[in-house]
Amino acid sequence: MLGFGLVAAGPYLLTAGKSLAAGEEVSMKEVAREVSREQEKKEKMEPEKMREIKAFAMLPDGTQFAGNKAGIVVKSASQDWTFDSRFKGGDVKMMTVGPDGLLWAISKYGVYTRAADGAWAQVYDGDSHSLSFDAQGAPTVAGKKGVFQRDASGKWQSVIEKLPDGLIPAGSYEEKKKEDYKKDHDQEHAKTKEM
Numbered sequence: 001m002l003g004f005g006l007v008a009a010g011p012y013l014l015t016a017g018k019s020l021a022a023g024e025e026v027s028m029k030e031v032a033r034e035v036s037r038e039q040e041k042k043e044k045m046e047p048e049k050m051r052e053i054k055a056f057a058m059l060p061d062g063t064q065f066a067g068n069k070a071g072i073v074v075k076s077a078s079q080d081w082t083f084d085s086r087f088k089g090g091d092v093k094m095m096t097v098g099p100d101g102l103l104w105a106i107s108k109y110g111v112y113t114r115a116a117d118g119a120w121a122q123v124y125d126g127d128s129h130s131l132s133f134d135a136q137g138a139p140t141v142a143g144k145k146g147v148f149q150r151d152a153s154g155k156w157q158s159v160i161e162k163l164p165d166g167l168i169p170a171g172s173y174e175e176k177k178k179e180d181y182k183k184d185h186d187q188e189h190a191k192t193k194e195m
Helices: 002-021 028-044 047-051 172-194
Strands: 056-058 064-068 071-075 092-097 103-107 111-116 120-125 128-133 139-143 147-151 156-160
Touching: 047 156, 056 103, 064 092, 064 103, 071 111, 092 128, 111 128, 120 147
Parallel strands: 056 092
Antiparallel strands: 056 064, 064 071, 092 103, 103 111, 111 120, 128 139, 139 147, 147 156
C-alpha cells in the first residue's frame, strides 16, 4: 500500500522539490496546479484526445466556440477554426452564452468570461463543473468547493458546500461501481473464451 501511495504522490513531491530547489515559496494549491498543467502537456501529445470536443457555444452572430482539453477554438463566418491563445483556462468543461451576452467558459481552473473584443477575464477561481443563471441573470457555479452565486457587488457567496449527510444511501455508489466492473470483466472473459 505504501508503494501505491508514493507513486500517486510522486508528481506532487517532484513539483514541490523543484520549487524548493529554485528557492521559490511552495503552496499546495500551486503544486496541484503545476501537476495538472504537466498532465495536460502529456495529454496534448495524444492528438486524438485534443480533437475531442467537450464544450460548445454559439454567439447570436453565428461565431462558434469549441472547448477541449487544450482550451478553446473559434470559428466565425469570415474565418476557419483558429486556436484562441488568449484563453488561459486550460481544460474546458462547459461553455454558454450568458444573459449578459458574454461567452462564459468553465474549466478546472475557474470560470472565465469573454468580452466583445476577445479578451478573457477569470471571474471565479476554482475547479468548476457547471454554471447556471437565475431570473435576474446572476451566475451560479458548482464545483469542488460547493455551489456559489455571484451577488450584485460581484462577490461570490456560498449557497451550499456539500449535500447533507445520509442523503445518499451508504455504499450505493461503490456497489454500483463493483457491479459495473464485474459485468465488464465477465463480458471480456467471455470474449476471450470465444477466441
